[in-house]
Amino acid sequence: MDYFAQQLINGLVLGSIYGLIAIGYTMVYGIVGMINFAHGDIFMIGGFIALITFLILVSFGLTAIPVILLIVLLVSMAITSLYGWTIERIAYRPLRHSFRLAPMLSAIGMSFILVNFSQVSQGARVKPVPPIIAGGYTLHEGASGFAVQLSNVQILVVVATIVVLALFTWLVSRTRLGRDMRACEQDQTMAALLGVDVDRTISMTFVIGAALAAVAGIMYLLYYGVVDFFMGFVAGIKAFTAAVLGGIGSLPGAMLGGLAIGLIETFWSAYFSVEYKDVAAFSILIVVLIFMPTGLLGRPEVEKV
């Protein structure tokens, strides 16, 4: 039971990270109708920028952890958003009215660019950081000596995810931008006729998605203590799986799917085999798409001729 509780905590933390990335996929899919293949790599870039910022701040002698975290968060979100904006501008916007495969292939190319750009610019070796936030609580100590741990990092990841999600929900449901986004999702032509700047709204979608991915990147850095240039690929596919599982296009669904994937992966590693955890995640993707193509919270897609 203790072991189960521990895995539950680990799974929820991992799921929060996946959920944050999944929102980026689902938003872009909802509005532009394409799979932003490079999104996982934007998450990786976010992690790298957080790492570099952190390193600079520490070397300048800053020791107050909350201040460091705040600056890292802001810098990483800002620069990663700019990456998202630039990618949309260069690789996707010219292809928006092109045939269907074109943006997908362009996105794959962009993904290669990002992966290899960070490999060339930052080297291929894994970058470790010392634990930034130490400590934690022991929730329950069993008779066998197995203790259920809840570390401060885990608390931070979950709390930050909730805060970011609250902000994001407010943005989508209460602001002008959010209304524009929802309008574009339903009907771009009509939205444009009613005075919504479609280009700008789509750009902002990419910017917000990238900012959320940056938050996920920071969480990943804090939680695992490493970044490397290749981490975006697998994380990206898993987050996409999460988005599909939750019902692509649905924002709460993405978070729900993220949590589900995180839990499944953690329990699979804990009870079956660590080697096949990625296989499990990918298999879920296939199974979900076959039996539940609309996901948990998605709308059924009506086939139009």
Place this chain on the structure above:
Amino acid sequence: MSVTPATSSHTSQPLGSAFILKKALISALVALVLFSLMIGIRTEAGNQGGLIYWTRFGDLATMVGVVFGGSIIVELLRQWFGPVETDKVVPKPVRAAMSFVGHWLAPALLAFALFVPVIFYHQRYILDLAILVLTYVMLGWGLNVVVGLAGLLDLGYVAFYAVGAYSYALLATNFGLSFWVCLPLAGILASFWGVLLGFPVLRLRGDYLAIVTLAFGEIIRLVITNWQSLTGGPNGVSGIPRPTLFGIPLDNSDDGLAAKLGIEFSPTHRLVFLFYLILAMALLTNWVTIRLRRLPIGRAWEALREDEVACRALGINTTTTKLTAFATGAMFGGFAGAFFATRQGFISPESFTFQESALVLAIVVLGGMGSQLGVALAALAMIGGFELFRGFDQYRMLVFGMAMVILMIWRPRGLVGHRAPTVYLERSEAISSDLVKEGHG
């Protein structure tokens, strides 16, 4: 969701140099922010386990300068060539010349390919490269059946390549079966996996299909990596037997081909043999594809690509149509995989990453999806282009990615971007691919 007014792309742009300069400055500024940390600071794991960093502001300044200059050049080129949408009027002689070239290019290339081992007999490097190019031509033609003809976007084609390679490697090393027995087996096994993948994804369309095939490719690779008792895991399979000329080995031994023919042995013999082998296999792929296109099933594939709903309304069984497309494409992938295994003599999961799938897909798309000649030319250009970067391995994929994005923006329909239906009503009319509405494959 389908049609949206192009709001910004058609607005007339000022042509002055001030405009270009302003645009370049903005680009440079964006580049400065983007690259400030990623290029300006270099991190590395230090000796004591911690991280160290050093600054590279020189490189940063260079990159920003490159972006500034590049942006000016791109803008100038764009104004030079005019808007992308305008139709280019091609003078008549040029058009005649192009149709002449188009007519004779394929036979000329084929004739040239036949004589490559004769011309380059003493340049091992070129022979090796030619074999590699032909392998990708074959893979491209195989994938073309799935993507180009049936319109099913497959991002996991490398899985079938892997299945073929491992089938041959394991059958040959464990049971001592010869290449010629294993080749059909590899094809059958790969097409079996193709059907296995095809079944669940029948109902999926477009992007979903792409992601599922991608996941499938990754699953195959992960299983190969982790099933150590069977596949040797990351260490791969080594000591894969070389192919024989129907039982006669091409080696230095007494019953080798050289000894039997009474000529002096040379390692190049094997290369020449491999070259003709893959050439024959690639041509077989091409021939089968061309023949299939004229059969009902090929017509059904093309119909499926154009419009699935209409297909179903006409009574075409989309299930079997899709499955045969997957199986046929996979079979050629399996053949190519078996060839790859016998050529290398060693295979490991590293050869079957997603990058390979993307490369083959890029070849097919660049070749114009459906055009056999285009795919061959694209394979030549891609693999040849890769070879130019032999010295700078780490920049290779970076440039590949950039090429993919630029080509998509510049020619989304591929270099030979025109797909003519094989059958037509009354008179032949090549339909420019830009006019064809995409089916929801």
